[in-house]
Amino acid sequence: MRTPRRWSTAVTAALLLGTGSCEKPAPAAPAPKPASPPATVPTTSARGKVTGTVRYEGATPRMTRINTASDPACEGAASAEPAIAVHDGLLENVLVRIKGPVAGEPAPKPQGPVVLDQKACAYVPRVQGALAGQAIEVHNSDPTLHGVRVLQGPDSVLQEVQPPQGPPVKGEVPRAAEVLRVKCDVHPWMLAWIVVSPSAHFAVTDAAGHFALEGLPPGTYTVEAWHESLGTRSAEVKVAADGATELSFTFSAG
Template sequence: MKLRLLGLSMVGVAGLLALPACKKEEAPTPSAEAPAARPATPTQQAVPPAPTAGAGTGEAAAPAPAGNGVVKGTVSFTGTPPVMADLAPSADPACDGRPEKEQAVLVKDGKLQNVLVRVKGPVAGAPAAPATPVVVDQSKCTYVPRVQGAVAGQQVMFKNSDGTLHNVRGVVGTRPVFNVAQPPSGAPVQKPLPSDAEVLRLKCDVHPWMTAYVVSNPNPYFATTAADGTFTLTGLPAGTYTLEAWHETLGTKTAEVTVKDGAPAEATFAFAATDAQAKQ
């Protein structure tokens, strides 16, 4: 079966997308972020099994730290959080258990989830990009994780843990970068991160509510906030840095922090509903 999938023609993949079990739930709503031209027909390319470190978690293999500095902090949300829209019903049984509402802004007890906090710019002595790719899984018709960082030059691997057809369409701004088919529980597919952009947005045309982001950075010092809004950066050399907190719809915030060996530094960020929308 794998051999036949690897040899799919453009017509063959189009046939997969038309299978009754994988019928598209709804047509994507046109928006300014949609590509002006029709995306390329999905293609599938299998890759050999990747090293197990970080597989299935979306986390890259931890590089050897270049220092002993630590930055801990919290990202909060002030004011009334925006109401997230209900997702359209799905008749696909593989989607059972997916979130019932849009996941763009997740606030709990005044803390903001899925904010990518990173050290901006190159860091002298920082480890090189890991050979292990970051991983994006497709589970219950949801990209997991929704937001994560990667080191510039690193690869990203897409897995399909669902018993249904997906496709992964990578977009930078409005420009399509790749479009790969992911048959039910099929082989992982690996792609390089774009070298000319920091934010890679992922979409599924079969299940148009599916969205995720991979943010590339020139150094490995980044973390995504948890449900309680907390983050921790480790292994930093002593020095003064600019931290950036990136959110997919609320934009960015910056802060200066001085890191010392053996003395954890702290940083906090606050977003509000009035903040500008982030550039995708």
């Protein structure tokens, strides 16, 4: 007896459904991994500092005389070049900084410009630190014209003639800069330095050769001391939470 077509079709469909129900279910997608917690930066109360002095060893160098006769407006200017400023064996104008970025800290953001002034035909301050991308602002408090020029190596990154007590000359610290030299095209003895740091932990020694690097998370750091003509010194230090680490550097001529 021949099976009706409708019954055969129904049987075939049932067999197909039964076969499908015997297959193993597809494995469930793995649960997403929890996101890594953000890096934590120690609170201010858990931070330490590095303090110390920079000394100069040997005979105090003789400073080069400055001839300001070419511009009567420079009367009262310093009579000697203060490249190596030593006071009782202590060295001024040394830029001390943490070498490299500080682990656990976000990239520092500049707060306000790097400010230079021209007083009595000299740049003030002579040495200062800065962050990459920070604004530069050069003022002229003198009653005479200056030719502001900022150089990165041999290349000028800012150059402008500035009238007596005129508006500030403005620029920016290049991202790839390490040290910027600032000079005056009118008065060749005028000189200043801007040292670019990867972190905000830097300081310039005062007349007593003293410096302080504060707000450092606990850890081990390389500290650098830079001088415009005497070179660079470095030392490794360990900083404890709420602690002060003492450090000293010594420079000498030759």
